[in-house]
Amino acid sequence: MLEAVLGEPIRELTVLKSEIPGEQHDRKKVILDIHVRFNDGSLADIEMQRQTRKPKQYIFARVTYYLSRTHSNQLDYGDDYGQLRPTALILWLVEPLLPARNRLHLAFTFNEHWDGTPFNDHLNIHVIQLSKLSQLREPYHPADNDRLRLWARFFMATEDAQFDQLAAEDPIMAVAVKTLDELSQDPQIAHLARVRREEERFYQMSLDASRSEGLSEGLSEGLSEGLLEGERKGRSEGLLMGKRELLLEQLEQRFGPLTPATQARIDATASEPLSTWAHRVLTANSLEEVLASP
Secondary structure, three states: OHHHHHOOOOOOEEEOOOEEEEEEEOOEEEEOOEEEEEOOOOEEEEEEEOOOOOOHHHHHHHHHHHHHHHHHOOOOOOOOHHHOOOEEEEEEEOOOOOOOOOOOEEEEOOEOOOOOOEOOOOEEEEEEEHHHHHHOOOOOOOOOOHHHHHHHHHHHOOOHHHHHHHHHHOHHHHHHHHHHHHHHOOHHHHHHHHHHHHHHHHHHHHHHHHHHHHHHHHHHHHHHOOHHHHHHHHHHHHHHHHHHHHHHHHHHHHHOOOOHHHHHHHHOOOHHHHHHHHHHOOOOOOHHHHOOOO
16 A cells, blocks of 8 residues: 555565554544554654544644654654655545545645755655545546555445455455455454544543633633623634634535635634624525625
8 A cells, every 4th residue: 555655666664653652632642543664764654534524724734743743753862864764644535635636646745836846855745535536537647546546445445345346356455355354353453443433532522522611611701801801702712713613514514625715714704704604504505605795
């Protein structure tokens, strides 16, 4: 799978410890799905995410943070910078990160702004938009190579017939399907998967409760100082953010994935237009109608 994404043969790799020490939110540890070091010393983090309720800007920020941290953690204080090796972050998503890009595989590198001259090969981000698989048309873009499309079909498969077809087409797929069957029947792995899902759910519930509590406290404190002060503090401590997140979810449910420009517009909008747009979502026939000026 890594060879299909990176486009080069891999002779050897080591799977590193996934847990990041010292970062816990209640019971939830921050876990990288797969963290590997190749035989030449370069690194790769592989994340897989089915869907997200967060704005796309959150995904961009998180990916940048993980990539930069993994790269910088190669060195201890005083080490020679020449020891740094290239680092890649590979993000498999079902929902597209950039819906307007009708490609399965998007690759981002560290280049000069105007002519694309590479600065170096140390920082690389690969995003695989699995939902784009059904939209691909021949001739395929070189990034969407045959091997990558096989893996995309594997991760999107839901029925036994689909897995059987993949196993019949390619020996590597046969190994992947066999390994998936073995993992699925391992009671210890099934238990770990359930525990992780539950902890993620509890963590999200805790965040939602904290946000609600903070909003309530902000409104109460504000009201005690007067109606205008209460309105200002309530908005500053979560009301405006809550309105934006709710509107983003409503718009995506009605009209599909939003462009970065639309998300940025909503993130920069004050409270009153947000309320107007939220009411329009119920009756509007298009995104443009929702966001039209009065």
